[in-house]
Amino acid sequence: MPRTSVADLPRHDCRDAYVATLSELAHEDHRIVGVVNDSIGSSKLNSFRKSFPDRLINVGIAEQDMVGVAAGLANGGRIPFVSAASCFLTARALEQIKADVAYSNHNVKLCGMSPGVAYGELGPTHHSIEDIAWLRAIANLTVIVPADPVETSAALRWAAAVDGPVFVRVSRMSVPQVNADDYAFVPGKAVALREGTDVTLIANGTVLWRALVAAEQLATEGISARVLSMPTVKPLDVEAVVAAAQQTAGIVTVEESTTAGGLGGAVAETVVRHHPTRVTILGVPEFAPTGSAAFLLDRYGMSPEGIAESARGLLRHG
Known part of the structure; x- marks a missing residue:
């Protein structure tokens, strides 16, 4: 019987896993609180507010205050989960993330909602x-980009248990489950979802499933593509990246973020230090136009066929 393609699996909104997990954690630990910037609806936190009305702090549209309040709560022994659209959380409050959270090494969990190009058809x-x-x-900040609801839940549970600042991207775009139900998140460790010897695809977040489908397509052509899930961009799994550089002809990275300085940048920095090889970085290279998330990912070569073609091109010129 033919194996079901990842493309045909049911899709899930990772925000549902986020609120379910956060609610479970809050039941288990009274120190856990939510801090939001008038984003209860878009973060799907209405059920959390109903269950814990005195443990959800809404500062209004004031992202710098939101992160500062979270740092103060952490200093007082609470474990704040800051929930806000990633574009506003990380851009408007970057100084507070740097100084109040990371430099001070406060136990704050930053949850970037609707990241990448999926907030809506609202442009750059x-x-x-x-x-x-x-x-x-x-420095001091762990950066996690989960690929599905299972990984989102596992990453949040790890974040709640560890003492220190963590950033977790929480996808708005519906994605298939690519990890097993018993998946255990380990920071700084890649997961080999598909073995391969010709070329390596390294991806995370909402585009990981697209890389898996690309590998399926390549297999029909006799090309063996390794697929590495890289949920932790910082710290990066250096060992897995170097092994891919040594054992395959090159690496294609795929991410729902800029091509400058993200996952692709981290992988390129690693191979240039340890084992130089060809690296193709797929992502968004510019201020993207207004359009649906699926349209934009396809536009920038992150359709399954686009990823497969990047792998073919790397092999042709390797």
Whole structure:
């Protein structure tokens, strides 16, 4: 019986996993509180507010205050989960993330909602393609980009248990489940979702499933593509990246973010230090126009066929 393609699996909104997990964590630990910027609806936190009316703090549309309040709560022994559209959380409050959270090493969990190009058909002001790149540059901050609801839940549970600042991207775009139900998130570790010897595809977030479908297409052509899920952009799994550089002809990175300084940048920095190889970086190279998330990802070569063609091109010129 033929194997079901990842493309045919049911799709899920990772925000549902986010609120369900946060509610479970709050039941287990009274220290957990939510902090939002008038984003209860878009973060799907209405059920959390109903269950914990005194543990959801809405500061209004004031992102700098939101992060500062969260740092103060952490300083007082609480575990704040800051929930806001990633474009506003990371851009408007970047100084507070740097100084109040990371530099002070406060136990704050930053949850970037509707990241990448999926906030809505609102153009570059509401796209959040730069968040991974500039957060990677901040010390003490773990940066996680889950690919499905299982990984989102697992990453949040890890974040709640660890003492220190964490950023988690929470997808708005519906995605198939690509990880097993018993998946365990390990920071700084890649997951080999498909073995391969010819070329390596490294992806995370909403485009990981597209890389898996690309590998399926390549297999029909006799091309063996390794697919590495890289949920933690910082710290990066250096060992897995170097192994891919050594064992395959090159690497294609795929991410719903800018091509400068994100996952692709982290992978390129790693191979140039340890084992130089060809790297093709797929992402958003400019201020993207207004359009649906699916349209924009396809536009920038991140359809399954686009990813497959990048792998073919790398092999042709390798």
